[in-house]
Amino acid sequence: MLTDRQCKILKLIVEKYIKDPVPVGSKSISKTLKCSSATVRNEMMALEDEGLLEKTHTSSGRIPSEDGYRYYVDHLMEAKKMSGEDMLKLQTVFHNQQLALSDVIVKSLQVISDMTNYTTVVLGSTSHENLLKQIEVVPIDDDSMIVIVITDRGHVEHKNIRLKDVSLEEVKKTVNLINNLIAGTPIDEVSTKLEYEIKPIIGKYVKQHEQLYNAFYHVFSDFTNQEVNVVGKNKFLKQPEFSNIDKIQNVFNKLENPELLHRIEEDDDNNIKVYIGSESKIDDDVTVIKTRFKNGNTEGTLAIIGPKRMEYDRVVSMLEYMKENIER
Amino acid sequence: MLTDRQCKILKLIVEKYIKDPVPVGSKSISKTLKCSSATVRNEMMALEDEGLLEKTHTSSGRIPSEDGYRYYVDHLMEAKKMSGEDMLKLQTVFHNQQLALSDVIVKSLQVISDMTNYTTVVLGSTSHENLLKQIEVVPIDDDSMIVIVITDRGHVEHKNIRLKDVSLEEVKKTVNLINNLIAGTPIDEVSTKLEYEIKPIIGKYVKQHEQLYNAFYHVFSDFTNQEVNVVGKNKFLKQPEFSNIDKIQNVFNKLENPELLHRIEEDDDNNIKVYIGSESKIDDDVTVIKTRFKNGNTEGTLAIIGPKRMEYDRVVSMLEYMKENIER
DNA sequence: ACTAGCACTACTATTCTACGAGTGCTAATT
DNA sequence: AATTAGCACTCGTAGAATAGTAGTGCTAGT
Secondary structure: OOOHHHHHHHHHHHHHHHHOOOOEOHHHHHHHOOOOHHHHHHHHHHHHHOOOEEEOOOOOOEEEOHHHHHHHHHHHOOOOOOOHHHHHHHHHHHOOOOEOHHHHHHHHHHHHHHHHOOEEEEEEEEOOOOEEEEEEEEEEEOOEEEEEEEEOOOOEEEEEEEOOOOOHHHHHHHHHHHHHHOOOOEHHHHHHHHHHHHHHHHHHHOOOHHHHHHHHHHHHHOOOOEEEEEEOHHHHHHOHHHOOHHHHHHHHHHHOOHHHHHHHHOOOOOOOEEEEHHHHOOOOOEEEEEEEEEEOOEEEEEEEEEEOOOOHHHHHHHHHHHHHHHOO | OOOHHHHHHHHHHHHHHHHOOOOEOHHHHHHHOOOOHHHHHHHHHHHHHOOOEEEOOOOOOEEEOHHHHHHHHHHHOOOOOOOHHHHHHHHHHHOOOOEOHHHHHHHHHHHHHHHHOOEEEEEEEEOOOOEEEEEEEEEEEOOEEEEEEEEOOOOEEEEEEEOOOOOHHHHHHHHHHHHHHOOOOEHHHHHHHHHHHHHHHHHHHOOOHHHHHHHHHHHHHOOOOEEEEEEOHHHHHHOHHHOOHHHHHHHHHHHOOHHHHHHHHOOOOOOOEEEEHHHHOOOOOEEEEEEEEEEOOEEEEEEEEEEOOOOHHHHHHHHHHHHHHHOO
């Protein structure tokens, strides 16, 4: 258990280090606190023993450890109202009545990314939650056409397919069959339903059924099973802790890996959650702050990803604001 | 005019430097050529006087200047057949009969980017070339629906719009009007046609026409006027000349700027063109190699972007192969 | 016309220095 | 018992000195 003073010191160190990424020395703390640097040093030692602080070398100042950040977030951080300036910029996006919710979310995350220099992420609903609403086919020329797949939640994907010697009639028959028989099915079950419910029928009544079946099969099996939207990846280039190319390459690879990002929503907690470093399951050098949101049909996860040295209070207040505004 | 030997030396320097980005000394050249390093040095001086070579400092070896690369590409580079290995990897993509052409192009550019460590770009046809084919509307819930816009070339975009108290009937009327009256119009003229041909009609017959008109107006005015597809931006992280964060940030910003990339297809030359450094109009530190392609309705521009120190012969042969294969 | 030879240049890597910001510990003070 | 002043010590950083080396340009001789 930490003493009152230890808490104060830890808080000061974390906040100072977040402002400016250089190890914090005892002297600078003793100025704010009313005691000598020697006392602060003793307390710092205690905090280091607890595993909350670290040194970069034997005689350097202290920086927060992963556990230090954790403790800060769990016990020391003060809930902050969003600054007026931050609020204003976001409000203009939210008050745009023209935009659909999903567009508002992406736009506001762009704004947040620019304001904070962190990367933001929206994860949409997964394909087993998305039900097929309907498909549309638009012929482009003799042997190619576009298939458009729409889900009940408004997710749209399209694919250009090529068919040789298949008449428009037969395509339309198949489309109607699909719309009548398997609309309402979760997207990731459509492929199998196609096989058992559509294939036998078109096998009898439709010429070129092999080709047609294959084409549609691919359309659905390629359907993105997770909507992922990463905004402001490049912001990592502005973070001093990612100033070398190898680290950047590593982080970029991870941010471009949808399966990996998917881990953010593995827990089904609806509140705002903070995952620091190794807790993030994405990269030991980043912090992920996330929350789920839900408004009618639209639901998913928002996340802000930055260095562990993150403005936790500011980001949390922003996510709170986002969640609130999305949910009504 | 360069002597025969000068050409040989320039060629050797360029090719050596491309393989390994360190200034090339006279000694290494004299080994391949049958003459002393002193002779080579004299020739190098001459080449430097011509502005084809540069030094990084007074006593360093030479590196090719922009003009040096230019001369190499125009006069010295040997047309190379694509290596069997490169060919093989691309063939598997091209021989996939299932894929639509546009998908084949993107897939193969991914392959090329991975093989070469350069960034690749596809620029699709611009919106004044794209004609509106048809629009589709799919209601999602009470007050939101998806509008899908399809062009004659198979470009598809969709937008989620919100409408309050507008009945489906009236939306459908409007959609039919648009499909009947202005299909066939170049996309970037649709907005104005909407105003003069649709607005007056729905003004009379459709309730809530203001809202409806506005919604559709936005759908078309937001239509991406240029299809841009950049593959393998991160490859720049692997190029030694872009090993510092500022340069990377700069290049990334440029690669994410569609208007800037658009400059690649400003010339309407159908052949393969090489733009070195400042010629590229994108960034002084990159080379752009591009070609236009056309196959039926699908047309556009392919480009490969990398450092000036690029494997010109290899990239040119790849683009040739791409162009040929796309065009039939 | 070519080349051997040489003085010269500038980058690189290594070592040394001085400095300063920080530490931990001890002993004195409150 | 808690705090603090004082001090020896550590380590990173910055700058200067050094040596080595890969290259040059020039001259003079083949």
